[in-house]
Amino acid sequence: MSNNSIATFVVDWGTSNFRLFGLDSEGVLLNTIEASLGLLKIKDGKFAEALEQKLEMMTANYRHIPVIMAGMVGSASGWKEVPYVSAPASVSDIANNAVCFELPWGALARILPGVSYRAAALYCDVMRGEEVQVFGLPLLTESNNLHIVLPGTHSKHVNIESGAISRFSTYFTGELYALLSRYSSVKPPMPAQEIVDRSAFLKGVERTAEGALLNDIFSARALKLFGVLADHEVADYLSGILIGNELQNSMNKNIYLVGGESLCARYALAAEALHIKTHTFSGNTCFLNGIARIIKEIESES
Numbered sequence: 269m270s271n272n273s274i275a276t277f278v279v280d281w282g283t284s285n286f287r288l289f290g291l292d293s294e295g296v297l298l299n300t301i302e303a304s305l306g307l308l309k310i311k312d313g314k315f316a317e318a319l320e321q322k323l324e325m326m327t328a329n330y331r332h333i334p335v336i337m338a339g340m341v342g343s344a345s346g347w348k349e350v351p352y353v354s355a356p357a358s359v360s361d362i363a364n365n366a367v368c369f370e371l372p373w374g375a376l377a378r379i380l381p382g383v384s385y386r387a388a389a390l391y392c393d394v395m396r397g398e399e400v401q402v403f404g405l406p407l408l409t410e411s412n413n414l415h416i417v418l419p420g421t422h423s424k425h426v427n428i429e430s431g432a433i434s435r436f437s438t439y440f441t442g443e444l445y446a447l448l449s450r451y452s453s454v455k456p457p458m459p460a461q462e463i464v465d466r467s468a469f470l471k472g473v474e475r476t477a478e479g480a481l482l483n484d485i486f487s488a489r490a491l492k493l494f495g496v497l498a499d500h501e502v503a504d505y506l507s508g509i510l511i512g513n514e515l516q517n518s519m520n521k522n523i524y525l526v527g528g529e530s531l532c533a534r535y536a537l538a539a540e541a542l543h544i545k546t547h548t549f550s551g552n553t554c555f556l557n558g559i560a561r562i563i564k565e566i567e568s569e570s
Contacts (some may be wrong), residue, residue, distance in 0.1 A: 274298055274327050276334055278559050279319070280397060281341035283307050284421075287552075288322050295560045299326050307340055315347040316372050335377045336559065339397035342367070342379040352384035352394060356432040359403050359558075363565035380562065385436055393438050398424050401526050402433060404557030408549055415520040418551070419531045421446075423514060439514045445507060454488040460503035464534055468501035472508020473538045476516050484509045511538045518544065527551040 274290040281287075286305035290298045301322055310318055323330035342350035348369065353361045366378040382396030398418050405428075406412050412431040418424040421442035427434045448454055475484050488506045491497040497505055515538055523539065525532040525548045536546045 272298065274329075274333055276336060276563065277323060277326075277330070278556070279335060279337040279341070280339050280400075280555060281307070281337055281346070282339045282397060286322070288326060289556065289559075290326050291556075291559075295556075295563065297556060301326055307343075307346055313347075315341070319371075320373065330375070331373045332375055334375055335371065336366075336380065336563070337377065338380045338400045338559075342381060343396055346379075348379055350379050350381045353381045355383055355385040355436070356429070356434045357383045357399070358432045359561050360565050360569075361432075362399060362403070363562045364569065366566075378566070383433055383436070385433075387435065393436055395424055395426075395436060395438070398426070399433060400558035400562065401551055401554040402426050402428065402558065403561055404554035404559070405524060405526060405549060406431060407557045407561065408554070409524065409547075414524050415518075415522065416524045416526055417515075417518070417535060419511075419525065419527045419535050425518060439517075441510050441514050445510050448485065448506060449503065454485060454502075454506065456488075456503035456506060457492075457499040458503060460507060461500075462530065464507075464537065465501055465504040466537065468497065468504040469508040469534065469537065470541055471497075471501075472505040472510075473512035473541045475505075475509055476512035479513075479516065481509075481513050484513065507534060508538065511535055512542070515539055515542055515544060521545060523547075524549065526554050 273292060275293040276291045278289040278291060284304065284306035286303045288301040292298055305318060341347050348367055350367045353365050362380055365381045368376060368378050371377050382394055383399045384394045386392040401418060402416055405414060405416060412428060414428040416426045416428065423439040423441045424436055426436040449456060475487060488502055492502055511534055522545045525535050525546050528551060532548045536548060539546045
């Protein structure tokens with residue numbers, strides 16, 4: 269039975285966003301706070317002050333509750349730099365390589381490491397935060413061998429083999445879309461709507477068949493000039509080009525999507541057009557399952 273009191277704080281702290289979860293002693297989620305309090309908003313290294321304010325919002329009894337943090341908070345530009353764990357990386361590797369320290373109010377804090385991958389001199393990659401979601405997925409699928417795609421600003425394609433992160437690659441998809449949409453000559457006349465324009469989006473996915481990304485991007489401007497695309501279609505057409513190009517690079521025809529509902533829906537739509545089977549899971553659910561595994565590993569080592 270849940271005791272309805274918070275036993276552990278879990279923080280997913282990235283460059284742009286901050287998510288705080290309050291878990292009871294059995295790992296049951298009791299409360300959540302989300303805020304646009306990413307690392308870029310923290311001035312003069314005042315991470316402790318920013319965190320304490322959010323903890324106090326969740327419960328007045330925060331001072332003795334341990335905190336586990338993941339994400340860019342452990343990067344060189346974060347609170348404390350935590351070295352990456354090299355792939356292949358397991359849950360125990362993440363748990364055992366966390367950096368522990370005491371918070372100003374006396375509670376114990378842990379910042380989890382990210383994962384690095386190097387396959388050749390000019391092929392290396394890194395992740396921070398996504399590894400927690402990745403390790404949560406096997407609890408939901410009952411499989412330890414998966415190909416996972418985590419859509420986002422920097423989309424990740426991750427292979428899990430025998431329960432460990434064996435290799436992964438990052439795609440600049442989300443950030444490139446934001447840059448093109450705001451600053452380029454192909455900037456859509458109208459922003460993308462929450463409900464995707466399927467026809468325009470799938471035209472973009474179809475366009476990627478030739479694998480000429482730079483030409484495909486410019487086509488958003490040319491097709492508008494020739495009246496093939498209406499003003500309201502350009503944003504979704506461009507989205508289809510970028511997501512379609514990313515998925516064209518995948519050698520896997522059975523992928524697990526982990527993330528937010530609307531973005532995963534776009535990836536699923538593109539995947540269907542490319543004859544790729546998908547299974548979609550909530551990013552938050554996977555994150556909390558991953559944290560539960562890491563906490564269990566930490567407790568077993570204590």
